[in-house]
Amino acid sequence: GAGVSQSPSNKVTEKGKDVELRCDPISGHTALYWYRQSLGQGLEFLIYFQGNSAPDKSGLPSDRFSAERTGGSVSTLTIQRTQQEDSAVYLCASSLAGNNQPQHFGDGTRLSIL
């Protein structure tokens, strides 16, 4: 079946612009996660959606970052007033409901802020 789909695969934008990154999880997966991976850094958790529960936003680095998930499926991560330090690969993962479920990653969006 289809895996996690992310778009765009690459995004180049100027400092100060807003960007939207999209994630379409694996069909049937109710949990959706956003991570980012900066050059030379490990994967950093950003936000987690599980069904209709309130999202865990504890990893968002600033109030310029927000995410929503519509209809329990597709999610959009928005970064407002982008800064150069926002340059990274943004990875989305999804999993089945319940604790300890393996997470499967999409190919990521490589974001470059000029």
Add this chain to the structure above:
Amino acid sequence: QKEVEQNSGPLSVPEGAIASLNCTYSDRGSQSFFWYRQYSGKSPELIMFIYSNGDKEDGRFTAQLNKASQYVSLLIRDSQPSDSATYLCAVDNQGGKLIFGQGTELSVKP
């Protein structure tokens, strides 16, 4: 102390040898442990997960977990050049989100 620690490597092994990758974690309440493989420029790919103490085998891969020592490892038998990648250890901190180590770079020499 970092929550999840791995040797960054690079770890170099000859083709056909056993590669041993190690990971320690700080949260004693962690319940589930994952190994991901990441090729350069690609996204992480799940290769193993383990929940209980002991060994879990899948083909050439064996994951080992020791919760008392807060230690998880990945053994790759009969290493192949195609196994050359960065291996990421990840721990579920009981909230669903994964905490990742920095990764160990493995190089398998023909």
